[in-house]
Amino acid sequence: xxxxxxxxxxxxxxxxxxxxxxxxxxxxxxxxxxxxxxxxxxxxxxxxxxxxxxxxxxxxxxxxxxxxxxxxxxxxxxxxxxxxxxxxxxxxxxxxxxxxxxxxxxxxxxxxxxxxxxxxxxxxxxxxxxxxx
Numbered sequence: 492x493x494x495x496x497x498x499x500x501x502x503x504x505x506x507x508x509x510x511x512x513x514x515x516x517x518x519x520x521x522x523x524x525x526x527x528x529x530x531x532x533x534x535x536x537x538x539x540x541x542x543x544x545x546x547x548x549x550x551x552x553x554x555x556x557x558x559x560x561x562x563x564x565x566x567x568x569x570x571x572x573x574x575x576x577x578x579x580x581x582x583x584x585x586x587x588x589x590x591x592x593x594x595x596x597x598x599x600x601x602x603x604x605x606x607x608x609x610x611x612x613x614x615x616x617x618x619x620x621x622x623x624x
Contacts, residue, residue: 500524506533531566538576539564541603546580549597557584576607 495504495515502523504515515530517523528536543562550557560582567575580598582591 503527531568535564535566535576538578538601538603538607541601542578542580542598545601546582546594546598549594550582550586553590553594555586555590555594557582557586559583 492509494507496507497504498514502517502521503526506513506515514527515533516525516527517529519525539562542564543560546560546562547557550560560580562581563579565577567577580595582594
């Protein structure tokens, strides 16, 4: 579970997962400070970090050494009926093209992509609690 608490500055929120804290905000144009991740940045971050971790796990399971992984994700919300995640995965090191292609095919099954690909439902648990009373 993640808990978001409003901060003293306009629109800044502290996000806590029980172990770590980060902050979120909106751009200056929308009245925020623009210092922290925007909420949509956090969605991009979830996918990018999952792709990065999954790529490394696959390479490790194949006993393939690598120097580093850089993942870039951009969330394109310009289409009214579809959300598009544009991504790029760069694997640095002396890895042949064929091995990279195998890894990139396997990484398509990363857990966050699987989660985001399912039908979504939003349940207000406070409303459910009130209905049970």
